[in-house]
Amino acid sequence: xxxxxxxxxxxxxxxxxxxxxxxxxxxxxxxxxxxxxxxxxxxxxxxxxxxxxxxxxxxxxxxxxxxxxxxxxxxxxxxxxxxxxxxxxxxxxxxxxxxxxxxxxxxxxxxxxx
Amino acid sequence: xxxxxxxxxxxxxxxxxxxxxxxxxxxxxxxxxxxxxxxxxxxxxxxxxxxxxxxxxxxxxxxxxxxxxxxxxxxxxxxxxxxxxxxxxxxxxxxxxxxxxxxxxxxxxxx
Numbered sequence: 719x720x721x722x723x724x725x726x727x728x729x730x731x732x733x734x735x736x737x738x739x740x741x742x743x744x745x746x747x748x749x750x751x752x753x754x755x756x757x758x759x760x761x762x763x764x765x766x767x768x769x770x771x772x773x774x775x776x777x778x779x780x781x782x783x784x785x786x787x788x789x790x791x792x793x794x795x796x797x798x799x800x801x802x803x804x805x806x807x808x809x810x811x812x813x814x815x816x817x818x819x820x821x822x823x824x825x826x827x828x829x830x831x832x
Numbered sequence: 833x834x835x836x837x838x839x840x841x842x843x844x845x846x847x848x849x850x851x852x853x854x855x856x857x858x859x860x861x862x863x864x865x866x867x868x869x870x871x872x873x874x875x876x877x878x879x880x881x882x883x884x885x886x887x888x889x890x891x892x893x894x895x896x897x898x899x900x901x902x903x904x905x906x907x908x909x910x911x912x913x914x915x916x917x918x919x920x921x922x923x924x925x926x927x928x929x930x931x932x933x934x935x936x937x938x939x940x941x942x943x
Contacts, residue, residue, distance in 0.1 A: 815928030820878035
């Protein structure tokens with residue numbers, strides 16, 4: 719079974735630009751969660767989607783948004799990039815809600831904002 | 833604000849020694865407690881999902897216990913090996929759609 723894939727793996731953007739990251743979950747998994755990880759910080763929860771609906775959202779500004787498609791693939795968008803958005807962005811998929819089911823993580827997208 | 837605390841922050845252990853570390857979480861509204869292992873240059877990998885007070889889980893040399901009444905879980909590694917070097921994360925959930933993550937315990941095994 720193919721694992722979780724994320725594209726692109728690396729990205730360099732300039733302040734003020736916007737970016738879209740993509741996540742393809744394991745086949746059959748209906749839940750996708752997104753996390754941000756910065757040096758010295760743990761995993762910071764961004765949002766979780768299940769069956770195309772956002773089920774929960776972390777404490778991030780409205781510049782961070784996401785969506786999930788009918789095939790469970792998910793995208794995350796960050797508008798008006800700031801230097802502080804430089805981070806590793808991980809997505810994870812699970813059979814059901816992340817609270818109960820174990821998550822399978824993708825390799826991440828390393829975003830650098832200059 | 834819910835808080836999940838892990839201790840110690842980091843740990844150096846001699847190869848062959850056994851070790852354990854702690855995850856503390858709110859004792860109310862418990863739904864599940866997760867343990868993940870995160871090796872350098874890899875992605876986090878699930879170890880255990882624990883839901884019942886008194887739960888004990890085991891995977892090879894790694895085991896975990898859960899006390900929901902007092903709000904803690906222990907992760908044990910028996911006979912540490914170099915491949916056990918990783919950051920061990922715990923995550924607490926009150927419901928179906930969010931995990932609250934601890935900052936992790938970084939384990940370094942000295943040969």
